[in-house]
Amino acid sequence: MNALTIGKLAAATGTKVETVRYYERAGLIDPPARTDGNYRSYRPEDLERLRFIRRTRDLGFSLDEVRALLDLAAQRDRDCGTVDKLATHHLEEIDRKIADLTALRRELAGAIASCAGGTMAECRILEAFAPSPITDKREK
Amino acid sequence: MNALTIGKLAAATGTKVETVRYYERAGLIDPPARTDGNYRSYRPEDLERLRFIRRTRDLGFSLDEVRALLDLAAQRDRDCGTVDKLATHHLEEIDRKIADLTALRRELAGAIASCAGGTMAECRILEAFAPSPITDKREK
DNA sequence: TCTTGACCCTGTACCAACTACAGGGTCCAT
DNA sequence: ATGGACCCTGTAGTTGGTACAGGGTCAAGA
Structure with missing residues (x-):
């Protein structure tokens, strides 16, 4: 019901539509559900994820690093030392x-x-x- | 004579052989003479030119800017204000x-x-x- | 209902500035 | 004559997207 088209998702995150599709191809966001007309249909969680991606990209992390950060963030019970290490390494760079x-x-x-x-x-x-x-x- | 193979030229300028060939394709250096065995044969002047390219690249100029700089440098009688402008612009960047x-x-x-x-x-x-x-x- | 225009789809090609092969040929010292 | 270092062309990959082409979908206005 509060599903988003790719255009809305892109606009809400300051991303281009092509870039969102590129992120899907690159494996940073999951292929979303499709409507009857074969349009991509995004959930609010997807918006959060894309926001995170944009923010970390803006901070200069590579897509590989963003992927790693996303994977880490998903393991909520693990120690966050790895995140610190990744961020510190990036700071050094x-x-x-x-x-x-x-x-x-x-x-x-x-x-x-x-x-x-x-x-x-x-x-x-x-x-x-x-x-x-x-x-x-x-x-x- | 003092002709150079591509490998010597590359080594003398800290460039990879592939990069020298790439510069040739990109029109930054002219296709050199060839030996009987079809090897590229460079003259000392080519070494100077490649040195200039490497130096300006190291200073962060784009290949387009390097090309412009080379073109300007060839017009020995013209005023060097354009070079100053190019360099100053690059400094601002x-x-x-x-x-x-x-x-x-x-x-x-x-x-x-x-x-x-x-x-x-x-x-x-x-x-x-x-x-x-x-x-x-x-x-x- | 029909049409228009905004949006969406896939697939491909392009950008910088190289870098890395693959699959050959050449050169020279031993 | 043989082995290894070098050279050749041509093509594809890298990063992080961007730009079409050639179509399909959708909602609103006439």
């Missing part, structure tokens, strides 16, 4: 990414700062990208 | 990525910090991932 980007930012900013205009031939930015001038593509 | 990751990091760290152990059923991390149906204002 984020930290690594931030560190990488920060280093890269510094390099690029340095190259840009060294540019004093002029022609390509004397461009400091290009120089920072290449130890010596780049060769043209070979002409036939 | 990096800043955006760092900001996004930092926000995300804070959220995730908060969720992890709230975990006090126990079972999945009472896991604060999972709770943080599953927003209640009532407070379902969607965040990005």
